Amino acid sequence: MTAVLSARSLGKRYGRRWALTDCDLDVPAGHVVGLVGPNGAGKSTLLNLAVGLLTPTAGSIEVLGAPAGATMEKVGFVAQDTPTYARLSVADHLRLGARLNPDWDKTLAEERIGRLRLDPSQRAGRLSGGQRAQLALTLGLAKRPDLLMLDEPVAALDPLARREFLQDLMEAVAEQELSVVLSSHLVSDVERACDYLIVLVDSRVQVSGEIDHLLATHHRITGPRREAKSLPRDQFVVGESHTDRQSTFLIRTEQPILDPAWTVSQLTLEDLVLAYLGRRTETDPPAARPVLEVQR
Numbered sequence: 001m002t003a004v005l006s007a008r009s010l011g012k013r014y015g016r017r018w019a020l021t022d023c024d025l026d027v028p029a030g031h032v033v034g035l036v037g038p039n040g041a042g043k044s045t046l047l048n049l050a051v052g053l054l055t056p057t058a059g060s061i062e063v064l065g066a067p068a069g070a071t072m073e074k075v076g077f078v079a080q081d082t083p084t085y086a087r088l089s090v091a092d093h094l095r096l097g098a099r100l101n102p103d104w105d106k107t108l109a110e111e112r113i114g115r116l117r118l119d120p121s122q123r124a125g126r127l128s129g130g131q132r133a134q135l136a137l138t139l140g141l142a143k144r145p146d147l148l149m150l151d152e153p154v155a156a157l158d159p160l161a162r163r164e165f166l167q168d169l170m171e172a173v174a175e176q177e178l179s180v181v182l183s184s185h186l187v188s189d190v191e192r193a194c195d196y197l198i199v200l201v202d203s204r205v206q207v208s209g210e211i212d213h214l215l216a217t218h219h220r221i222t223g224p225r226r227e228a229k230s231l232p233r234d235q236f237v238v239g240e241s242h243t244d245r246q247s248t249f250l251i252r253t254e255q256p257i258l259d260p261a262w263t264v265s266q267l268t269l270e271d272l273v274l275a276y277l278g279r280r281t282e283t284d285p286p287a288a289r290p291v292l293e294v295q296r
């Protein structure tokens, strides 16, 4: 696997508080990767370390085969809340982009702004949240990056604007050959836009892989009550629940499920993500449970 982003034992401390500890993670090239996790999982910290806006307290992070921050002309970043310069116009933003980025694609930028019907003379501070997000995405794409990272770019948008933004992103990805990391705590956004999933909770990757493969290898099996340890070795138990007579397991396996006692059902991506989050939190006190939003 060629990795566009690799973290090894990565840690970041703010004062006395660790935001990220001992994080190992690889983002494969050529995918639209959904980085999913609850609030406070460390997603923004990881992405800010990846673009060199933060420096690691421990460990290392490489982007496009070089230390983070060293390849910035090849990396596009749309930070959380899609920051733009409120007093600068849309056209000013494009001029700034052209001046700061050697591979700036002027045609792409102007075409997108025209298609989105953004007024070039309008100040960014007067744009709606959705328009600002689109402007930020335009700047990220026109840079012609090899890797585009988006930190919850659609969190503040209404469902329709979110859908349009993600649709637009997918079209742009299909046209340009680039790898994308999209951080989100909305499973539905990931389902819509991504083909690869990384679930991060408290700095740890709980599961990662191509979404189609993950969905094909995870199952819910229900049958007469039995213990997890009685299951075949190739069946990795992600979650389980029991009644007096019945057991339900959420398992991961590459092998067919042959035992006729089980009723087997497929999982949705939401089931899968929630199961991995639940796995991590089983031993935690209820107050510490992370919250994952599932919106449609």
Ligand SMILES: Nc1ncnc2c1ncn2[C@@H]1O[C@H](COP(=O)(O)OP(=O)(O)OP(=O)(O)O)[C@@H](O)[C@H]1O
Binding pocket: 014, 017, 018, 019, 020, 037, 038, 039, 040, 041, 042, 043, 044, 045, 046, 185
């Ligand atoms: N500037 C900071 N100073 C102190 N603590 C911080 C700072 N930024 C983040 N943290 C803490 O680090 C942890 C990880 O935060 P981070 O923003 O990376 O998580 P996240 O997964 O992006 O969350 P969200 O989904 O809410 O954006 C949290 O506990 C947070 O409170």
